[in-house]
Amino acid sequence: MLSYPAATTKEQKLHMIDQLKNRLLHLHGDAILAIGIYGSIAQGIDGPYSDIELRVVTKDGVSLPGYEFIYLPFKIEISMIQKQEMYRSASAVDDSWAIKAGAYAHLAAIYDPNGLLEEIRTLPMQVPEEAIREVMREFMIWEPYETVGKIRNNKLDGNYSYLPLGAKDLAWQTAKLIGLANRTFFNTRARTYEESLQMPSRPSGYDELVELVIRGQLHEMEMVYERCENLWTGLNEWVEEMGIDYRLMELPF
Known part of the structure; x- marks a missing residue:
């Protein structure tokens, strides 16, 4: 009997991330400007039960549905956000800033042809x-x-x-x-x-x-x-x- 949640290796997660990236680009093509991974995997501190968390930046005016699901043995979350909204979110400060800002500052690019995520990573620390x-x-x-x-x-x-x-x-x-x-x-x-x-x-x-x-x-x-x-x-x-x-x-x- 398979226990839940299931343990995964780094190699399994990296392979799954590559599959997700390729599938998203195949489905949505030029509508996607960048794809980044955040959370413990992006920082290299993930464990065998860590989630896969992707952030997909789309062109302004393009609204795509996000996903959160179990695809055994993985827990996967894919958030979709338009470019200008991404800038606003990364630059915002509220009471949970110290909890949430790392999701922007630690974004690791898996698809970023124009260097968009590099700029976004700097925005949380520019809060006045x-x-x-x-x-x-x-x-x-x-x-x-x-x-x-x-x-x-x-x-x-x-x-x-x-x-x-x-x-x-x-x-x-x-x-x-x-x-x-x-x-x-x-x-x-x-x-x-x-x-x-x-x-x-x-x-x-x-x-x-x-x-x-x-x-x-x-x-x-x-x-x-x-x-x-x-x-x-x-x-x-x-x-x-x-x-x-x-x-x-x-x-x-």
């Missing part, structure tokens, strides 16, 4: 500093502030079963802010915590909470709550030091 700071300001309102409110509410209500989830949410949200503050994207989601701990600018209390999350030691609820509170204090001091003020003293209207 003021845009990053504004995203951080907005994100503090949208996520961490609300998460800490939920953590405190559930602690007061005696619903300790929520605290591990709240702690994980707060740690993940802070990791995204750390990537933004350091203008550094993570190589893969699986290495986010590991890589965030190596970045020079981090709020106090972050390392201690992430240590619990990484080790799965979230059963001592008083400790979990204390470390969430410590991080929240450190997070506010950290953004204040950067001149990011997300709290108003007067109503905005």
